[in-house]
Amino acid sequence: MLGIGNRLVQAQQASAPTHHAEDESVKAGREAEQQLVELLRKHGVPNGYVYQGLRVPDGFRTRKYEIDVVVLSEYGIYAIEVKNWSGRVAVSHDGKSWVHGKKDINKEKDVTLHYDQVHDNVLIGIQQKAQLLRNHLLRNESCLAEKYFHPRVVFMNSNVQLCDKLKSTKEVIGQEHLLKFLESFEKGLAWSVANSMIPSFITGQLSYSAIESARQGLCTIGTWDVLQLNGGRQLIGDFKSCPHISPNRDDTARLDFKHQRNATVSSVWAVLGYSPQVTVNMYKRNSTSWLVGSTLGSVNVPYNTDVTFRVAGEQVDSKIPVNDIHNITLSV
Known part of the structure; x- marks a missing residue:
């Protein structure tokens, strides 16, 4: 003793x-993901059809890649990368990178430092993750065509300025298009009645059985453990x-x-x-x-x-x- x-x-x-203490940028990023999830639910997406932090295995199942938010809907599966970036975001000349203009403010010295941070092309990254997600579902007997997988990059910060190329890319959702994106998940009574009467191969949307099969496959994907200090x-x-x-x-x-x-x-x-x-x-x-x-x-x-x-x-x-x-x- x-x-x-x-x-x-x-x-x-x-x-x-x-x-x-939590890093402020990490906290802000996590809050942005949660904000998007809450907005999706507000616009009619059921709780059981929104997934956060899914870890999708690669082809050899030796490594897993995280998808911030996955949404299952009649229109397919949306794999979403959420960004809380502020400042200007542009595509590099070769298209392989995104350049994020940032600034650090030192209030004590009254100095503002401007600099560029280079990232791998975020859209290419989420496209690859969406393909891994499809492969995983195929292995779990949820056989959806590639056209039903929709990769998206969603910017949640109102202070971001996207370059013209990113603004014109449908897979990139800035603040000016966020509401329209959210409203695309809304369904009225007339739509529900019509959809129940018209076969899915005519509407081009997923059938109820296909949605249920995909839901079961998504439920087999793990997430991260979270340790709070x-x-x-x-x-x-x-x-x-x-x-x-x-x-x-x-x-x-x-x-x-x-x-x-x-x-x-x-x-x-x-x-x-x-x-x-x-x-x-x-x-x-x-x-x-x-x-x-x-x-x-x-x-x-x-x-x-x-x-x-x-x-x-x-x-x-x-x-x-x-x-x-x-x-x-x-x-x-």
């Missing part, structure tokens, strides 16, 4: 975790392991980490001979609430236990102290 001095140091550390920062990636915890993903949707943050109480427990611990509550998947009765169980782990988590885009696993974790949402 550790001496009382060491336990008091641990108690102090456990009650004052590291504050992990103290301070609000979120990490997306894959939860690998944590000592003393072995959640079954089929049953477990979320892990909540409960901490003792009161320094006085922690010190009292330290004097009594106890080292700080974190209580991990495991919640059932498909439960209607996070209330009492929806838990699968609880486990106490030492506060300095590490969670192994592979952050998206990283080549090695990260070791994250449970004392810094608020919760982990597990994908299927």
